[in-house]
Structures are given as structure tokens and as C-alpha cells.
Amino acid sequence: MSGYASGIVAILCINLIFAYAIFVTAAAGQLNLGGAGFQAIGAYAAAWLSSSAHMPANVTIPLAILASALVGFVISFPVLRTRGVYMVLATFAFGQFVSGFLLRSPTFGGAIGMVVADYIGVGALVICAVVTTLLVFFLMASRLGLAIRSIHDDELVSTIMGVNVRAVQVAMFTLGGALAGLSGALYAHHFSFVEAQYFNSLLSIYVLLFVLIGGTQTAWGPLVGSLFFTLLPELMRVGGSWRYVVFGVVIVLMMVLRPQGIVTRALVARLSPRNWWPASSRAATRVSDAG
Amino acid sequence: MPVEPILSLKQVTKRFGGLTVADQVSFDVPQGSRMALIGPNGAGKTTLFNLMSGVYPLDGGSIWLEGRQIDGLPSRQRIGAGLSRSFQNIRLMPHLSVIENVMLGQHAKASGLGDLMTPILWQRAGRWRQMAIERLEAAGIDVHPDAEVSSLPYGVRKKIEVVRALMSSPSLLMLDEPAAGLNPRETAELSAFLKDVAADGVTLLVVEHDMSFVHDLCERTVVLNFGRLIYNGATRSVQDDAAVREAYLGSRRVAGDGGDRAA
Incomplete structure (x- = not known):
């Protein structure tokens, strides 16, 4: 694999795991615009443990996941007291706080950043991305996944049906923190360098866009969204700087034409092998593709 | 032998600001019965359902399901205790x-x-x-x-x-206007289906405006007006009751008029 191709695969894997981190909360209806903050915690935890405490990657990565999961758990309590746009603002503020803190902390290298001692190759990233994807598909196919999606639609009815709404939301924020931390730790160990400026608000916006444009109804959404957003700018490289303009127009068009995201539950149901042949005993009710 | 009540409301009271929407409401739902809860618009029927399913806390009184006090239980645990419900406006997950x-x-x-x-x-x-x-x-x-x-x-x-x-698999199924918006054929089908459900041992408590549906399905009826219980007895004699007639006719409304349904 050429350096260019392996670079894209690495970014794709990191973006995919990162997208799933945001997806697990978005699927339950919580928008997290502080993704970069959680990723930064994972990246800096791994960088510091690797460079200052001289630990190998197979120790730093689990510890980095633990650190960002813990932060996700703690932060979920104040954040879940807010709703809608206020939650978006609260998580955004959290992301800004983390990058501001790292930028001013001499322990973590401040604006200079940190060199990460232990290197991991693109193969490890691919394995992590595949495992994460399977994990999220598994989760979404479970009764917990059903509860997550029903919370997204109607919290009151979910509660009456016996779902512990608050517990599920806290669990998803914690899992989201863990996955964002994993993506950050992989970033740190693969690119061997972290700097606070990288984990900025634009990164948080991008990853939320991956998820919203991919679709929050099924685990396919972030997969399609991150493939689309990672590969499209590369394919458009021939257009020079104009590619960002085209990219922006594409995003606006997607929002207008398909606000529910590229992949919806109804689309997956229509493409599912179970529905390739109409059930003979049942009147074939249309499986519509309304959002 | 008297039938044990599956659900007991004792002096249930709820206020929203200065408005008392449930005023010391007490009644029993007998085990295995099919019971209707009716009343003019705004009488507090849906509020009572919300109090039973734990959407709001009580301001006074208590609610008992199968001999167990449930008004302190979180909303999500009441379905496990045997109380299940539907909603006035369809609330399926879109x-x-x-x-x-x-x-x-x-x-x-x-x-x-x-x-x-x-x-x-x-x-x-x-x-x-x-x-x-x-x-x-x-x-x-x-x-x-x-x-x-x-x-x-x-x-x-x-x-x-x-x-x-x-x-x-609830022991008590509470339905909030299940027949609203259904055509006569669908209403008859629903009534037959609910009788089968009741025959399987599920007690029914139904809020409904369609009186022919209520007469067909429910042997007992309780009537609410302005948050107070004004009738508790057989469905067949509900329309002969002076207080019930006044509650409906006094507000120039007839049960089953199919008007707006803000309860």
C-alpha cells in the first residue's frame, strides 16, 4: 500500500471509530458537539502515558479509553440536564474547555504538543475499526439498541414501556467517551504526535456531520457517513481549492434533500435479504422510505 | 364472595397551580372487569391515567395495584408491576x-x-x-x-x-380513547378483540367518549366531572343518573359527540 493510501485508510479508521462515538449518543437523541474534547482526552492520555510514563501502546490505549469513558460518565450528568440546542452548546463548551486546558498545560506540552513514543501501524487501526463497527451493530440489534432508538423518538413513552431512560443515556455518553478516547489514542500512536490545535471545534462539527448525514437510525449511518466524508474530499482533489466549495454545496443539498440521513431504517429493511421475496401469507404492505 | 379489586384509587388528588384536576378521587376496579372511565372534556380522565402510570406525582392519596402501593414507584417500574397503557393521541415510535x-x-x-x-x-x-x-x-x-x-x-x-x-402481559390494561377516530366496523372489531383480551384475564379500564362502544364493552362505569367522581356503578344506568345528566347536558355536550378531546 502506498503512503498516500495507507494514510487515507488510517484516517478513515480513526474517523469511523470517532463517528460511532458520536453516533451512540445521537441514536438516543443526544447531540454531542464536543467530540474533539473526548478524542483529545484519549489522544493526550495515550501520548503522556507513552512518552512520560514509557508505557507500551497495548497498555496506554486501554487506559486512554478508561480516562475518556470516565470523563464521559461524569460529564453526562450535567449535560443530560440540558436539551436540544442547549445540549449542543453545553457539549461544545466542554470541547472548548478541553482544548483550552491542553493548550495552556505545560505537562501536556502546551501549544508545542507532544511526541508519542510508541508507534502502531495501520493494521492495528483497521482491526480496531472493524471490532468497533461490529460492536455497534451488535448493540443496535439488541433490546438495548431498540431502547436507544425509542428514547430518540419519545422519552415519555419509552419510560412507560419500562425503559430506564436516564441509565441508557448515561451509558451511551460513557460508551461514546470510550470510543472517542480509542479513536484519539489510535491517532496519537499512529501519527506519533499530538497538538491541541488539531482537536478543535471544526473537528467536532465534522464528526457530527458524518453521523447526521450518514443517518442516526441504524449502525450503517456512521459507516456510510465517514466513508463519504473521508473519501469525497480526496476524490475531489483534482478540483483544487474549489473542492471545499463543492463539498459545502453537497452538504447543504444533503440536508435539504435527505434530512433524515443517507441510510434510514426503512432503507435497510427494504434492502434486507428477508424482504427480497415477498412473504406469501401477508398482504405486501409497502415498506416506505419516509424519514 | 366479593371480588378483590385489582386497582384501588384512594383519595387521589392532583393540583396544577390553583386548579384541582383530581379531587379526592376514590374507586376500585374489580379483578377481571371491563370498566369505563368517562366524563365531559376536561374532566381529568387523561390526568388520572397519567397519575396511575406515574407521569405526574400525586399531591394526595394513594394508588394500589394488586394490593401493592404503586404511587411511589418510578413510572418505568409500573409496567413491570402489571399496569400497561395506551395514549390518547397515537404515540408509536415514528x-x-x-x-x-x-x-x-x-x-x-x-x-x-x-x-x-x-x-x-x-x-x-x-x-x-x-x-x-x-x-x-x-x-x-x-x-x-x-x-x-x-x-x-x-x-x-x-x-x-x-x-x-x-x-x-399486563394484569391491568388502561386504554385512552381506543375507539376515537375508528369507523363503525373497526370499532366493533376492537370491541370484540378487547373482549377476547379480557377473557384471557386482563382487566380493562377504558377512557372513551363513544357511548355505544362503552355500552357494548364495559359492564361498569365511573364518571368524572371537574376532577371529582360523580358516578360509580353499572353502565346501563349511567344515563339515568341525575348528576351525570347535569354534567353532560349542563355543559351542552352529549357523550359521544366526537368533538374535541382535550381531557
Whole structure:
């Protein structure tokens, strides 16, 4: 694999795991615009443990996941007291706080950043991305996944049906923190360098866009969204700087034409092998593709 | 031998600001009965349902289900205690398919992390999905399980909500205007279906404006007016009661007028 191709695969894997981190909360209806903050915690935890405490990657990565999961758990309590746009603002503020803190902390290298001692190759990233994807598909196919999606639609009815709404939301924020931390730790160990400026608000916006444009109804959404957003700018490289303009127009068009995201539950149901042949005993009710 | 009440409301009181929407309401729902809860618009019927299912806390009184006080239980634990309900305006999950909406009704029956975390279709060869499909078929709902609920006719969605409420195997099923918006044929079908449900041992408590439906389905009726209980007795004599007549006619409304339904 050429350096260019392996670079894209690495970014794709990191973006995919990162997208799933945001997806697990978005699927339950919580928008997290502080993704970069959680990723930064994972990246800096791994960088510091690797460079200052001289630990190998197979120790730093689990510890980095633990650190960002813990932060996700703690932060979920104040954040879940807010709703809608206020939650978006609260998580955004959290992301800004983390990058501001790292930028001013001499322990973590401040604006200079940190060199990460232990290197991991693109193969490890691919394995992590595949495992994460399977994990999220598994989760979404479970009764917990059903509860997550029903919370997204109607919290009151979910509660009456016996779902512990608050517990599920806290669990998803914690899992989201863990996955964002994993993506950050992989970033740190693969690119061997972290700097606070990288984990900025634009990164948080991008990853939320991956998820919203991919679709929050099924685990396919972030997969399609991150493939689309990672590969499209590369394919458009021939257009020079104009590619960002085209990219922006594409995003606006997607929002207008398909606000529910590229992949919806109804689309997956229509493409599912179970529905390739109409059930003979049942009147074939249309499986519509309304959002 | 007197039948033990499955549900007892004792002096249930609720105030919203200065307005008393439930004023020391007390009545029993006998085990295995089919009971109607009626009253003019704004009488507090839906509020009473919300108090029973724990949407709001009580300001006074107590609620007992099968001899157990439930008004202190969190809303999510009441379905496990045996109390299930539907909603006045259809509240199916719009982004869940028909079968997923019905399977959500089974949530309270799933036990432990194993049931929660394993893909639903892997659990004993898809028994959850199979149970949901059988219930839909028993209710005469002939739609594709993966269909989008928003694509279905109103009457079918209304029925799916009843089936969802039944999936938890409740001992008490509370239905908030199940016949509203249904045509006469659908109403008759629903009544027959609910009689079958009751015959399986489920006690019914039904808020309804359609009096012919109430007469057909429910042997007993309680009437609320301005948050107070004004009648508790046989359905056949409800229209002869002076207080009930005054409550309806005094406000120039007739039961079953199909008007606005802000209760």
C-alpha cells in the first residue's frame, strides 16, 4: 500500500471509530458537539502515558479509553440536564474547555504538543475499526439498541414501556467517551504526535456531520457517513481549492434533500435479504422510505 | 364472595397551580372487569391515567395495584408491576417499524443484561420477534412487520398501540380513547378483540367518549366531572343518573359527540 493510501485508510479508521462515538449518543437523541474534547482526552492520555510514563501502546490505549469513558460518565450528568440546542452548546463548551486546558498545560506540552513514543501501524487501526463497527451493530440489534432508538423518538413513552431512560443515556455518553478516547489514542500512536490545535471545534462539527448525514437510525449511518466524508474530499482533489466549495454545496443539498440521513431504517429493511421475496401469507404492505 | 379489586384509587388528588384536576378521587376496579372511565372534556380522565402510570406525582392519596402501593414507584417500574397503557393521541415510535414498536412493549419482560445486550433475533431463535408477530396476527393486523408505522392507516396504528401495550402481559390494561377516530366496523372489531383480551384475564379500564362502544364493552362505569367522581356503578344506568345528566347536558355536550378531546 502506498503512503498516500495507507494514510487515507488510517484516517478513515480513526474517523469511523470517532463517528460511532458520536453516533451512540445521537441514536438516543443526544447531540454531542464536543467530540474533539473526548478524542483529545484519549489522544493526550495515550501520548503522556507513552512518552512520560514509557508505557507500551497495548497498555496506554486501554487506559486512554478508561480516562475518556470516565470523563464521559461524569460529564453526562450535567449535560443530560440540558436539551436540544442547549445540549449542543453545553457539549461544545466542554470541547472548548478541553482544548483550552491542553493548550495552556505545560505537562501536556502546551501549544508545542507532544511526541508519542510508541508507534502502531495501520493494521492495528483497521482491526480496531472493524471490532468497533461490529460492536455497534451488535448493540443496535439488541433490546438495548431498540431502547436507544425509542428514547430518540419519545422519552415519555419509552419510560412507560419500562425503559430506564436516564441509565441508557448515561451509558451511551460513557460508551461514546470510550470510543472517542480509542479513536484519539489510535491517532496519537499512529501519527506519533499530538497538538491541541488539531482537536478543535471544526473537528467536532465534522464528526457530527458524518453521523447526521450518514443517518442516526441504524449502525450503517456512521459507516456510510465517514466513508463519504473521508473519501469525497480526496476524490475531489483534482478540483483544487474549489473542492471545499463543492463539498459545502453537497452538504447543504444533503440536508435539504435527505434530512433524515443517507441510510434510514426503512432503507435497510427494504434492502434486507428477508424482504427480497415477498412473504406469501401477508398482504405486501409497502415498506416506505419516509424519514 | 366479593371480588378483590385489582386497582384501588384512594383519595387521589392532583393540583396544577390553583386548579384541582383530581379531587379526592376514590374507586376500585374489580379483578377481571371491563370498566369505563368517562366524563365531559376536561374532566381529568387523561390526568388520572397519567397519575396511575406515574407521569405526574400525586399531591394526595394513594394508588394500589394488586394490593401493592404503586404511587411511589418510578413510572418505568409500573409496567413491570402489571399496569400497561395506551395514549390518547397515537404515540408509536415514528422511526421504528411495526414489529419494533410491538417488541418495545416486551421491554419490561426482558430480564437482566443478557436479554438487553444480545441481538434480539439471536435470543432462542427469535422468540421475541415471533411472539410479537403472533400477537399482531391474533389482533387481526395484517401488515408487513418491517413497515414504517407512518405509512399505515389510522385505525391500524391505533390497534398496534393496543397490541404494544399488551406485550408486557399486563394484569391491568388502561386504554385512552381506543375507539376515537375508528369507523363503525373497526370499532366493533376492537370491541370484540378487547373482549377476547379480557377473557384471557386482563382487566380493562377504558377512557372513551363513544357511548355505544362503552355500552357494548364495559359492564361498569365511573364518571368524572371537574376532577371529582360523580358516578360509580353499572353502565346501563349511567344515563339515568341525575348528576351525570347535569354534567353532560349542563355543559351542552352529549357523550359521544366526537368533538374535541382535550381531557
